[in-house]
Structures are given as structure tokens and as C-alpha cells.
Amino acid sequence: LLKEEKFNHVFCCTDxxxxENYRPTYANIKDVLGLPEEYQEKFIEEGGxxxxxFFSGHGARKDNDQEDYLLPRDASKRDLSGTSVSVTYVRQQLRKAGADKIVVxxxxCRENSFSQIGEPIQAQIREMEEILIYSCRPYEKxxxxxxVQQGVFTYKLLEAFRKGYVTPQKLDEYLQLEVAKLSNQTPIIRYG
Structure with a gap:
């Protein structure tokens, strides 16, 4: 995505x-999602x-609060809410930036009951100008x-962009077919 897509501003946290402040730790991700004021102002001035x-890593869901979490490198399964970043928080922070459309x-992986990201958020997505894309269904890996040293999903997603499949419908059709050729996983796209 960094090399091929032409984004105006990029915040990239990788191992x-x-x-050091752009490594994917809990504190660093929260700082980046806080978006410096100058970027928020510029984004709003440019008209949204x-x-x-984009997140590539591990996800989890805390059973007792039905919240979905993205696990940074220093996350603790014993304290998800205190060491992980909720998908709800990500969406709230992106909304604050004044975006017309949000793509998450x-x-x-979502292969066990501890990693069921997404279900509570899907109804909210339908009511907003948001697109939510998952690499696989719940209980899948x-x-x-x-x-290519990359996830099957990300590899096929980039291939879809290169071919001009940028609408949610076209992406969904392409990813369903192409990811299945390389892996036993089913991408999910929610939009509305």
C-alpha cells in the first residue's frame, strides 16, 4: 500500500x-491515532x-464486553482493554479527523473464539460512510x-487495486474468488 497507492499523508507503524515512536506498541498506536492537530486541520481544510x-497482525474479542481489539506487539490477553486498541476507538479517532469516508x-486471524473481530461493528457500518474489510471470517485463520512474504489477503488486495477494482462490490467479488485459490479463508467486506 505504501509503495503503490498514492496517499497524501501516511503514518506507518511497523516492527x-x-x-522508536513508530513501532506498533500500544502507546505508539494510540499516539498516531490521536493525529497531530496540524494533520486534522489540513485534512478538514482540504475538504475531507x-x-x-490498515492493520496486519492479531485481533481478539473480550467476551464479557463484546468489544473487538487490535493487538499491538505489547498486548496482554489478561488485560485486553488496557493493552490493546479497540476497533471502536480506531473508528472514533478517524471520524474526528473529518474524513468523508473511512476505510478500515x-x-x-480469527480462527478461535478469542479472535472474533467485527460482528458488533457491522450494524454500525451500514449506517455510516464506512467500509470495513476483513481478511477472513470468524473462526478462520x-x-x-x-x-511473497505477505498475507494471501493483502497480496490479493493489492492485485485487485492494480486491476482497478476499487468499489466495495468489485473488491468483494474479486477477493472472494482469488483468495480462495490460495487459501482456505473467506474475506468479508461490509459497507454502507
Missing amino acids: NSPQ GDFWF IIDA SRELDK
């Missing part, structure tokens, strides 16, 4: 980031636009493609 959030893409 390999040369800057689309705001994309999550490439994370999001697979890696060794030959």
Missing part, C-alpha cells in the same frame, strides 16, 4: 521502523476525503504466502 486504516482494512 522495522527506524523511529478518504481516510484509510484488517488482515488478522488469515494465511501467509511465503513466496
Whole structure:
């Protein structure tokens, strides 16, 4: 996404980031999602636009509060709400930036009852100008493609963008067919 898509502003948190404050820890992700005021002001001045959030990693759901979480590298399963970033929080922060449309893409395993990201949020997505894309269904695993050192889903997502499939409907059709050729996982796209 960084190399091929032309985004105006990019905040990238990776394990390999040369800057310590852009490594994917709980505190760093919260700081980045706080979006510096100058970016919020510039985004609003430029007339909104689309705001994309892409997460590749692990996800979880805390059974007793029905909240979905993205797990940074320092997350603790014993304290999800205190060490992980909720999907609701991500969406709230992106809304504060003044975006016309929000695109949230999550490439994370969902193969057990501890990793059921997404269900409570889907109804809310239908009421807003948001697109939520998951690499797989609940109880499925999001697979890696060794030959390209990337997840199958992300690999096929980029391929879809290269081919011009950018509407949710076209992405959904393409990803359903193409991901199934390489992995036993089923992408989900919710929009509205």
C-alpha cells in the first residue's frame, strides 16, 4: 500500500521502523491515532476525503464486553482493554479527523473464539460512510504466502487495486474468488 497507492499523508507503524515512536506498541498506536492537530486541520481544510486504516497482525474479542481489539506487539490477553486498541476507538479517532469516508482494512486471524473481530461493528457500518474489510471470517485463520512474504489477503488486495477494482462490490467479488485459490479463508467486506 505504501509503495503503490498514492496517499497524501501516511503514518506507518511497523516492527522495522527506524523511529522508536513508530513501532506498533500500544502507546505508539494510540499516539498516531490521536493525529497531530496540524494533520486534522489540513485534512478538514482540504475538504475531507478518504481516510484509510490498515492493520496486519492479531485481533481478539473480550467476551464479557463484546468489544473487538487490535493487538499491538505489547498486548496482554489478561488485560485486553488496557493493552490493546479497540476497533471502536480506531473508528472514533478517524471520524474526528473529518474524513468523508473511512476505510478500515484488517488482515488478522480469527480462527478461535478469542479472535472474533467485527460482528458488533457491522450494524454500525451500514449506517455510516464506512467500509470495513476483513481478511477472513470468524473462526478462520488469515494465511501467509511465503513466496511473497505477505498475507494471501493483502497480496490479493493489492492485485485487485492494480486491476482497478476499487468499489466495495468489485473488491468483494474479486477477493472472494482469488483468495480462495490460495487459501482456505473467506474475506468479508461490509459497507454502507
